[in-house]
Amino acid sequence: MTDSVFTRRYExxxxxxxxxxxxxxxxxxxxxxRAACRYVLSGGGKRIRAVLVLLSCEASGGKVQKxxxxxxxVEVLHNFxxxxxxxxxxSLTRRGKPTVHVTWDLNTAIITGDILLGVGYxxxxxxxxxxxxxxxxxxxxxxxxxxxxxxxxxxFERRTDVTVSEYFRMIEKKTAALLSAxxxxxxxxxxxxxxxxxxxxxxxxxxxxxxxxxxxxxDVVADPKGLGKPIGGDIVEGKKTFLLLRAVSRAQGEDRDLxxxxxxxxxxxxxxxxxxxxxxxxxxxxxxxxxxxxxxxTRYGILDETREEIRRNxxxxxxxxxxxxPRPSREMLSQLAEMLVNRAS
Amino acid sequence: MTDSVFTRRYExxxxxxxxxxxxxxxxxxxxxxRAACRYVLSGGGKRIRAVLVLLSCEASGGKVQKxxxxxxxVEVLHNFxxxxxxxxxxSLTRRGKPTVHVTWDLNTAIITGDILLGVGYxxxxxxxxxxxxxxxxxxxxxxxxxxxxxxxxxxFERRTDVTVSEYFRMIEKKTAALLSAxxxxxxxxxxxxxxxxxxxxxxxxxxxxxxxxxxxxxDVVADPKGLGKPIGGDIVEGKKTFLLLRAVSRAQGEDRDLxxxxxxxxxxxxxxxxxxxxxxxxxxxxxxxxxxxxxxxTRYGILDETREEIRRNxxxxxxxxxxxxPRPSREMLSQLAEMLVNRAS
Numbered sequence: 001m002t003d004s005v006f007t008r009r010y011e012x013x014x015x016x017x018x019x020x021x022x023x024x025x026x027x028x029x030x031x032x033x034r035a036a037c038r039y040v041l042s043g044g045g046k047r048i049r050a051v052l053v054l055l056s057c058e059a060s061g062g063k064v065q066k067x068x069x070x071x072x073x074v075e076v077l078h079n080f081x082x083x084x085x086x087x088x089x090x091s092l093t094r095r096g097k098p099t100v101h102v103t104w105d106l107n108t109a110i111i112t113g114d115i116l117l118g119v120g121y122x123x124x125x126x127x128x129x130x131x132x133x134x135x136x137x138x139x140x141x142x143x144x145x146x147x148x149x150x151x152x153x154x155x156f157e158r159r160t161d162v163t164v165s166e167y168f169r170m171i172e173k174k175t176a177a178l179l180s181a182x183x184x185x186x187x188x189x190x191x192x193x194x195x196x197x198x199x200x201x202x203x204x205x206x207x208x209x210x211x212x213x214x215x216x217x218x219d220v221v222a223d224p225k226g227l228g229k230p231i232g233g234d235i236v237e238g239k240k241t242f243l244l245l246r247a248v249s250r251a252q253g254e255d256r257d258l259x260x261x262x263x264x265x266x267x268x269x270x271x272x273x274x275x276x277x278x279x280x281x282x283x284x285x286x287x288x289x290x291x292x293x294x295x296x297x298t299r300y301g302i303l304d305e306t307r308e309e310i311r312r313n314x315x316x317x318x319x320x321x322x323x324x325x326p327r328p329s330r331e332m333l334s335q336l337a338e339m340l341v342n343r344a345s
Numbered sequence: 346m347t348d349s350v351f352t353r354r355y356e357x358x359x360x361x362x363x364x365x366x367x368x369x370x371x372x373x374x375x376x377x378x379r380a381a382c383r384y385v386l387s388g389g390g391k392r393i394r395a396v397l398v399l400l401s402c403e404a405s406g407g408k409v410q411k412x413x414x415x416x417x418x419v420e421v422l423h424n425f426x427x428x429x430x431x432x433x434x435x436s437l438t439r440r441g442k443p444t445v446h447v448t449w450d451l452n453t454a455i456i457t458g459d460i461l462l463g464v465g466y467x468x469x470x471x472x473x474x475x476x477x478x479x480x481x482x483x484x485x486x487x488x489x490x491x492x493x494x495x496x497x498x499x500x501f502e503r504r505t506d507v508t509v510s511e512y513f514r515m516i517e518k519k520t521a522a523l524l525s526a527x528x529x530x531x532x533x534x535x536x537x538x539x540x541x542x543x544x545x546x547x548x549x550x551x552x553x554x555x556x557x558x559x560x561x562x563x564d565v566v567a568d569p570k571g572l573g574k575p576i577g578g579d580i581v582e583g584k585k586t587f588l589l590l591r592a593v594s595r596a597q598g599e600d601r602d603l604x605x606x607x608x609x610x611x612x613x614x615x616x617x618x619x620x621x622x623x624x625x626x627x628x629x630x631x632x633x634x635x636x637x638x639x640x641x642x643t644r645y646g647i648l649d650e651t652r653e654e655i656r657r658n659x660x661x662x663x664x665x666x667x668x669x670x671p672r673p674s675r676e677m678l679s680q681l682a683e684m685l686v687n688r689a690s
C-alpha cells in the first residue's frame with residue numbers, strides 16, 4: 001500500500017468520524033455548555049482512537065459503518081479526559097486553541113467533561129448490537145484505566161523514586177488502555193473471533209506504548225513548528241518521562257546529580273535549577289535548562305535507546321496483526337503503526 | 346404500617362447498601378485516590394436513591410437482592426455529582442465532613458469524581474440481567490440530566506430573570522431525574538410491566554420535585570442543629586429558590602425592591618444588601634439579611650404556598666403508586682414520600 005493510498009483512506013475515515021462527532025451535541029442545555037461541548041469535539045486532531053475502532057472492525061471482517069457510533073464514543077471519551085486533564089495540568093492551549101477552562105472557566109470545564117462522558121456512553125449505546133454488555137464493559141474499564149493513569153502521572157510529580165517499570169504501568173493505563181480498548185471494540189463489532197479480538201487488543205496495547213514513548217521523545221527532538229507547543233516542555237516541568245528515568249539510571253557524576261535535582265524539583269525545575277537571579281529572562285532560562293538536559297541525554301545514548309524501545313513496541317504491534325486475514329485494512333493498521341512512530345510532531 | 350416498622354425496614358435496606366458500597370473500591374491506584382473514593386462512599390447519608398431502587402424492585406414483584414448492584418451504582422452516581430458539585434459551588438463541608446477538594450485538593454476531587462462515575466457503571470454492569478441495554482441507557486440519561494441541571498443551576502446565579510417554570514425544569518434535571526431513574530431501574534429489575542415501570546418513574550419524578558422544594562423550604566424553617574449547615578444559606582447566597590422566585594412575583598413596593606436586589610446580587614447578596622460598613626460582624630450581617638427576607642416570605646404567605654406545592658407533588662407521587670399491587674414495599678414507598686417531606690432537616 002502506497003503512502004498516498006494510506007493517507008487518502010485515513011483521511012476519509014477521519015472525516016467520517018468528524019461528521020458523526022458534529023451530530024452528537026444537538027440537545028442539551030444551557031446553551032454555553034452545549035457550545036463548550038461542541039468547541040471540544042470540533043477541535044480536530046488525528047482521531048487516531050476512532051480510526052483504530054473503524055480499521056479494527058474492518059480488519060475483523062465487518063463494515064466500518066457498524067462501528068461508527070462506537071468509534072465516535074471512544075473519541076468523545078478521549079476528549080473528556082483531555083478537558084479534565086487540561087484543568088489538572090493547568091494547560092492553557094490544546095491543538096493550538098485555548099483550553100475550555102481558559103475560554104470559559106473552571107466550572108464549565110469540569111461539567112463539560114462530565115457531560116462529554118455521558119455523551120460518550122449515549123453514543124456507544126447507539127450501536128445496535130447484541131454485544132452491548134461487553135461493549136459497555138470494555139468502555140468502562142478503559143475509562144477507569146485512563147483516570148488511574150492520569151492520577152498516577154500526577155502522583156509522579158511529587159515522587160522522586162519513580163522507576164521505569166512504574167512509568168510503563170502508568171502509560172499503559174493513561175495511553176495504551178484506550179487504544180487497546182478501541183481496537184478490541186472494533187474487533188468485537190466486526191465479528192472477529194476471540195483470537196482476533198485478543199490480537200487486536202495486543203496490537204492496540206503495543207501501539208499505545210510506542211505512541212507514548214514517541215511523545216516523550218518528540219518533546220526533545222520534534223520540529224517545534226509542528227508540535228503545537230514549545231519544545232522541551234517536559235524537561236522544564238521536570239516530568240518523569242522514559243528519557244529522564246532511563247537517563248537517571250545511566251548517568252554518572254555531575255550528570256547524575258543534575259538529573260536527580262531535576263527529578264526532585266519536578267514542576268519547580270526551572271526555578272530550582274536555573275535560578276532567576278542568573279540575569280536571564282524566562283525564555284533563555286528555559287533554553288539553558290533544555291540544552292543542559294538534552295546534552296546529558298545525548299551523552300548517554302538515551303535518545304537512541306528510546307528509539308529502540310519504540311521500534312521494539314512497534315514490532316510487537318505489527319506481529320500481533322499476523323493472525324488477521326490479509327486485507328487492505330490489516331495493511332492500514334500496519335501503516336498506522338508506522339505513521340505514529342515516524343511522525344515528526 | 347407503623348413508623349417503627351418503616352424505620353426498621355428502611356435502616357435494614359440502608360445498611361445493605363452501605364455494605365455493598367464498602368466493597369466497591371478495592372482495586373485501583375494510586376492509594377490516595379482509592380482513599381478519596383472510599384472517603385466519599387463511606388460518608389453516610391440516607392441513601393434515598395439506592396433504597397428507592399430496592400423498594401421499587403420489590404414493589405414490582407422482584408427480590409431486593411436482584412437490584413442491589415444497581416442500587417449501589419445509582420448511589421455512586423449521586424456521590425460523583427456531589428464531589429464535582431462541591432468543587433463548583435466551593436462547598437467546604439458535606440454531611441459534616443470536609444469535602445474532597447478541601448481534604449485533598451482540586452485535582453483529586455476532579456479525578457475522584459471521574460473514577461466514581463466509572464465505578465458506578467462497573468457496578469451497574471454487575472447486575473446479571475438481560476436488560477443491560479435499557480439499564481445503561483436509563484443510567485446514562487440520568488447522568489446527562491443531572492449534569493445539565495447543575496449547569497442550569499450555576500447559570501441561574503448570573504441571571505436575574507429566572508422564572509418559576511425554569512426553576513422547575515432545573516430541579517427536574519438536577520434532582521428529580523435521578524430519583525425517577527432509580528425508581529424505574531428498580532421496576533425494570535423487579536420484572537414490572539411497562540405500566541408499572543412508568544408509574545414508578547412518575548412516582549420518582551414527583552418525589553424528586555417535592556424533595557427539592559422541601560430542601561428549599563428547610564433552608565428557612567429547619568432546625569439548624571439537624572440541618573448540618575447554617576440556616577438561611579440560600580438567602581445569603583441569593584440563590585434562586587422556589588421561595589425567592591415566588592416571592593419576587595408576589596411582593597409589592599419596598600419588599601419587591603429588596604427581593605429584586607437580592608436576585609440581582611446573587612452570590613454577592615450579603616455584600617450588596619448589608620454593606621460591611623454597617624459596623625456589624627459577618628455573622629450578625631448574615632442574620633440581619635436572613636431576618637429581612639424571611640419576614641417578606643412570611644408577609645406574602647410564601648412558606649405556606651411552598652408547603653402546599655410540596656403537598657401537591659407528594660399527592661402526585663402517592664397517586665402514581667395506585668397501579669401497583671398492594672404489598673408492604675408499596676406501603677414503604679408511600680411512607681418514604683411522607684418521610685421526605687416531613688423531615689425537619
